[in-house]
Amino acid sequence: MSNLSPADWKKQVIRQDEIDKYLTNGKDFIDEQQIMAELAIGKNPDKQQVRDIMQKSLAINRLDPTETAMLMHVNDPELLKEMRQTGLEIKRKVYDNRIVFFAPLYCSNLCVNNCAYCGFKCENNQEKRRILTMDEIRQETEAVVAEGHKRLIMVYGEHPSSDADYMVKSIKTAYEITKKAKNGEGNIRRVNINAAPMSTKDLKKLWEAGIGTYQVFQETYDKKTYSQVHPPSTLKGDYRWRLYALHRAMDAGIDDVAIGALFGLYDWRFEVMGLLHHTMDLEKQFGIGPHTISFPRLMPASGSPISENSPYLVNDNDFLKLVTVLRLSVPYTGMIVTARESAELRRKAILCGCTQTDASTKIGIGGYTDALKELDSYEAARQQEDEQQFMLGDTRSLDEVVRELAEMGMITSFCTAGYRCGRTGEKIMGMLKHCVEGKFCKLNAVLTYREFLEDYASAETKAVGEKIIEEEIRQIKSQPYFQKNTELMNNFWKEYELIKGGKRDVYI
Amino acid sequence: MSISNDNYDRQELNDICKAILQQQGIRCYFCEVIGKRWSFMAGDENIIAAPHRYMLDSKLGIIADKKIMNLDKYTENL
Numbered sequence: 001m002s003n004l005s006p007a008d009w010k011k012q013v014i015r016q017d018e019i020d021k022y023l024t025n026g027k028d029f030i031d032e033q034q035i036m037a038e039l040a041i042g043k044n045p046d047k048q049q050v051r052d053i054m055q056k057s058l059a060i061n062r063l064d065p066t067e068t069a070m071l072m073h074v075n076d077p078e079l080l081k082e083m084r085q086t087g088l089e090i091k092r093k094v095y096d097n098r099i100v101f102f103a104p105l106y107c108s109n110l111c112v113n114n115c116a117y118c119g120f121k122c123e124n125n126q127e128k129r130r131i132l133t134m135d136e137i138r139q140e141t142e143a144v145v146a147e148g149h150k151r152l153i154m155v156y157g158e159h160p161s162s163d164a165d166y167m168v169k170s171i172k173t174a175y176e177i178t179k180k181a182k183n184g185e186g187n188i189r190r191v192n193i194n195a196a197p198m199s200t201k202d203l204k205k206l207w208e209a210g211i212g213t214y215q216v217f218q219e220t221y222d223k224k225t226y227s228q229v230h231p232p233s234t235l236k237g238d239y240r241w242r243l244y245a246l247h248r249a250m251d252a253g254i255d256d257v258a259i260g261a262l263f264g265l266y267d268w269r270f271e272v273m274g275l276l277h278h279t280m281d282l283e284k285q286f287g288i289g290p291h292t293i294s295f296p297r298l299m300p301a302s303g304s305p306i307s308e309n310s311p312y313l314v315n316d317n318d319f320l321k322l323v324t325v326l327r328l329s330v331p332y333t334g335m336i337v338t339a340r341e342s343a344e345l346r347r348k349a350i351l352c353g354c355t356q357t358d359a360s361t362k363i364g365i366g367g368y369t370d371a372l373k374e375l376d377s378y379e380a381a382r383q384q385e386d387e388q389q390f391m392l393g394d395t396r397s398l399d400e401v402v403r404e405l406a407e408m409g410m411i412t413s414f415c416t417a418g419y420r421c422g423r424t425g426e427k428i429m430g431m432l433k434h435c436v437e438g439k440f441c442k443l444n445a446v447l448t449y450r451e452f453l454e455d456y457a458s459a460e461t462k463a464v465g466e467k468i469i470e471e472e473i474r475q476i477k478s479q480p481y482f483q484k485n486t487e488l489m490n491n492f493w494k495e496y497e498l499i500k501g502g503k504r505d506v507y508i
Numbered sequence: 509m510s511i512s513n514d515n516y517d518r519q520e521l522n523d524i525c526k527a528i529l530q531q532q533g534i535r536c537y538f539c540e541v542i543g544k545r546w547s548f549m550a551g552d553e554n555i556i557a558a559p560h561r562y563m564l565d566s567k568l569g570i571i572a573d574k575k576i577m578n579l580d581k582y583t584e585n586l
Contacts, residue, residue: 208542210542
């Protein structure tokens with residue numbers, strides 16, 4: 001934790017040389033005129049052209065900007081339906097039938113920035129400010145582990161009190177937790193981070209702490225809008241410092257990085273193009289695209305009028321369209337839909353090809369512990385508007401969401417195996433593009449689902465969950481890929497039996 | 509530009525993996541190990557099942573599709 005005042009701290013954070021080194025002839029990769037020109041191409045696209053583009057996606061090739069723009073211009077309901085079906089097909093090809101779950105853990109809402117749309121902005125006097133102590137992080141992690149989660153995304157406000165050293169301490173604290181479950185014990189196996197851009201030196205500290213993915217959302221790729229919603233005098237006001245945050249992460253050794261935009265600040269089509277150009281620049285400079293893409297929508301936030309009256313708020317139909325287009329455009333990447341969205345919309349987004357989601361989410365600082373303390377009271381069900389960054393659309397428990405997915409025929413995965421077996425960075429990218437990683441996803445989903453059913457599932461969830469496991473095992477037995485890989489399957493069956501016998505944290 | 513770990517020479521690690529493949533028919537890759545994380549560094553990117561893992565020091569590991577014999581012989585100069 002830094003002892004500097006926020007004003008002094010701000011001066012020392014941004015390093016111009018760690019921006020300039022990534023520029024091409026002094027320019028960044030967001031060329032607004034070029035993007036507008038790409039968007040203008042292909043209005044009223046030909047049906048066959050669109051179907052050809054879908055075939056390219058199905059072959060797990062990233063689309064070009066003009067192809068992506070064409071998909072965004074599709075308005076024919078039948079063609080849109082085909083696009084959604086293709087999105088789901090791609091997802092199944094690359095990631096199989098599983099949805100990975102995680103839990104966000106908000107560590108601090110102290111923030112030096114003053115972003116127009118955010119409840120954490122420094123001028124929001126309605127926000128109760130708090131930073132979790134290590135004891136509180138321990139309690140929060142225990143509460144999350146007790147639900148059955150294995151993955152965390154730890155979220156921090158940008159402030160000297162929650163600097164890289166604080167993050168490292170909190171990550172290590174979360175990794176240390178072990179909590180007894182019904183038949184085994186639970187722990188956090190992968191900690192991802194959502195934190196403000198930082199220097200390569202600080203990013204190396206996070207890497208050394210064993211983080212999984214480092215996530216930074218650009219919020220908006222439109223430079224004018226960016227400067228309107230992020231006052232230029234603030235740290236976050238530096239567009240390029242943020243734009244190259246993940247490039248610095250790559251240089252620091254963090255090979256799983258995650259991009260995103262806050263949809264609703266500017267035209268959604270432009271933001272999709274921004275995400276694509278971001279992907280392309282990471283591919284160009286490092287040979288690896290983003291591990292995941294997120295597409296949160298602007299939601300009502302305390303003290304933030306723009307969160308309710310922005311002219312660019314995205315309606316449900318356009319939201320599902322942009323999710324579909326991103327799925328087709330970057331077919332190898334993971335896609336995250338969160339509890340910001342209502343249960344109904346989340347279901348629909350998952351059927352467009354999303355791969356990850358959260359459940360039992362509390363985004364108030366100390367929210368999991370508070371909910372446990374007040375379990376029987378009305379307060380527990382209420383979201384704490386004055387301690388949250390925004391309001392959630394879906395507050396159901398993990399057990400309920402796991403059950404719903406099972407009823408939809410999908411298996412929940414708590415797998416963290418890729419990260420534990422060297423399937424990260426360029427290696428996992430290669431395996432995703434060649435549709436090999438999905439085979440591991442299938443096996444590890446079954447193993448971790450077995451753990452969940454043994455340790456955390458309600459009787460109702462267990463009943464429907466057993467049917468899903470049966471079906472997954474039937475598919476595994478019938479697929480030639482698995483029939484040919486005898487050693488892989490021998491290991492799988494051995495580990496499956498070990499889990500039934502009480503052993504935990506085994507993976508392929 | 510590429511992701512790099514300052515402490516090891518990727519080419520050297522790739523060469524070790526090639527030697528193990530040629531001499532023992534075993535496919536493997538090196539990982540940087542930090543806590544629970546094993547992060548790919550060098551070697552065979554196309555291994556399917558790799559159930560054998562070895563810690564070489566506190567930060568370097570190797571994952572292989574079969575048990576490697578005399579691993580020390582290949583890694584003693586790292």
